[in-house]
Amino acid sequence: MLPLTITSKALEEVKAIIKHKNIPKEYGLRIGIKGGGGCVGISYMLGFDKKKSTDDSYTIDGIDVYIEKKHVMYLVGLEMDYYSGADAQGFNFYKPENESR
Structure with a gap:
């Protein structure tokens, strides 16, 4: 079971990217983190990549x-959504019980 929820709007956008950017079939959506040290906190990463043994x-x-197995615990309970508005657009990660969109 996926450790985070991906909204239907985010799934639609991922599918559109796959189609319009001609992402090869052997690539999947990579979700990960970077950072976590010091005051900066965690940043979430998205991309397309081949499956790795880890x-x-x-x-x-x-x-x-x-x-990546070592990133799973940081994603548990999050929701990934896609926002598109006049002010900004992009993927967002948040804990549904703690934050509003």
């Missing part, structure tokens, strides 16, 4: 999702 893999709505 990954947990999942499939959601036909999309392969890869997460």
Whole structure:
């Protein structure tokens, strides 16, 4: 089971990126973290990559999702959404019970 929730809007955007950017079939959506030291905190990363031996893999709505095993615990309980408005657009990660969009 995927450790985070991906909204239907985020899934639609990922599918659109795969289609329009011609992402190869052997690539999946990589979700990860960087940082975590000091005052900066954690930043979330998205990209497309091939599966590695250190990954947990999942499939959601036909999309392969890869997460490094050491990153899974930082993603548990998060929700990934996509926002598109006049002020900004992009993917957001948040804990649904703690934050509003």
